[in-house]
Amino acid sequence: MHGKADRLKGAKAPKNQQPIDSSLQHRLPPGQSLTEKFPILHEGEVPAYDLATWNLRVFGEVEEERTFTYDELKNMQQSRVVCDIHCVTRWSKFDAPWDGVLFTDFLKEIKVNPEAKYVMIHADPDYDTNIPLEDLMREDILLAFDFDSKPLTLKHGWPLRLVVPHLYFWKSAKWIRGIEFMKEDREGFWERNGFHNTADPFLEQRFSGESIPIPEDEWTRKEFD
Numbered sequence: 001m002h003g004k005a006d007r008l009k010g011a012k013a014p015k016n017q018q019p020i021d022s023s024l025q026h027r028l029p030p031g032q033s034l035t036e037k038f039p040i041l042h043e044g045e046v047p048a049y050d051l052a053t054w055n056l057r058v059f060g061e062v063e064e065e066r067t068f069t070y071d072e073l074k075n076m077q078q079s080r081v082v083c084d085i086h087c088v089t090r091w092s093k094f095d096a097p098w099d100g101v102l103f104t105d106f107l108k109e110i111k112v113n114p115e116a117k118y119v120m121i122h123a124d125p126d127y128d129t130n131i132p133l134e135d136l137m138r139e140d141i142l143l144a145f146d147f148d149s150k151p152l153t154l155k156h157g158w159p160l161r162l163v164v165p166h167l168y169f170w171k172s173a174k175w176i177r178g179i180e181f182m183k184e185d186r187e188g189f190w191e192r193n194g195f196h197n198t199a200d201p202f203l204e205q206r207f208s209g210e211s212i213p214i215p216e217d218e219w220t221r222k223e224f225d
């Protein structure tokens with residue numbers, strides 16, 4: 001019997017929507033297909049917030065727990081990251097421009113315990129994803145407010161999402177509300193549900209082996225902008 005994860009594993013990438021220039025080919029991970037669209041993918045309902053009460057909580061292996069308001073984050077050093085993004089459902093998008101706070105700048109505000117080696121990103125609605133702290137120390141990890149010089153749309157994660165360019169896009173949690181520093185690794189939502197713990201698109205680390213309810217061409221039928 002073939003599970004949906006097995007079908008996705010064996011599936012060919014959808015036909016490219018656009019021909020890809022050979023000089024760009026090295027930027028497209030194996031099994032991916034390039035799109036200029038911006039598909040919208042998530043579990044559950046798009047959350048609604050009042051920015052006056054919205055906050056971001058930092059907890060776990062830290063010297064003291066902190067809660068940041070929207071304005072406090074907006075007043076930190078803002079930076080731009082332009083990156084390629086790769087979704088496990090086989091779409092990739094090049095040169096996505098994001099603006100926000102570099103994770104390394106954000107960390108200057110926090111005293112992380114030396115024992116902390118992993119991070120759990122907590123997001124609405126009931127979403128989480130785990131990433132090694134070392135990965136988040138890269139120079140292109142962003143807490144993003146804006147995409148394409150405009151505030152994130154509600155469906156793409158307004159008011160704040162994480163952007164982790166070097167891992168499959170499910171690690172780039174939308175609607176983030178909490179950052180938990182951890183001594184030991186723990187699995188997030190998709191990692192518990194059959195996706196790979198590490199998620200390097202160039203190594204095609206899509207699955208850990210269990211069944212996943214996502215058909216291979218799902219993204220082509222999804223909403224996008």
Ligand SMILES: Nc1nc2c(c(=O)[nH]1)N[C@H]1C(S)=C(S)[C@@H](COP(=O)(O)O)O[C@H]1N2
Nearest residue numbers: 039040041042043123124127156170173174
């Ligand atoms: N909070 C939250 N963030 C999430 C998800 C989710 O279900 N909930 N899905 C992830 C997945 S699987 C992908 S591919 C990207 C999609 O982001 P986009 O809709 O902006 O393209 O969001 C990621 N972040």
Ligand SMILES: [Mo]
Nearest residue numbers: 041087088170
């Ligand atoms: Mo995804």
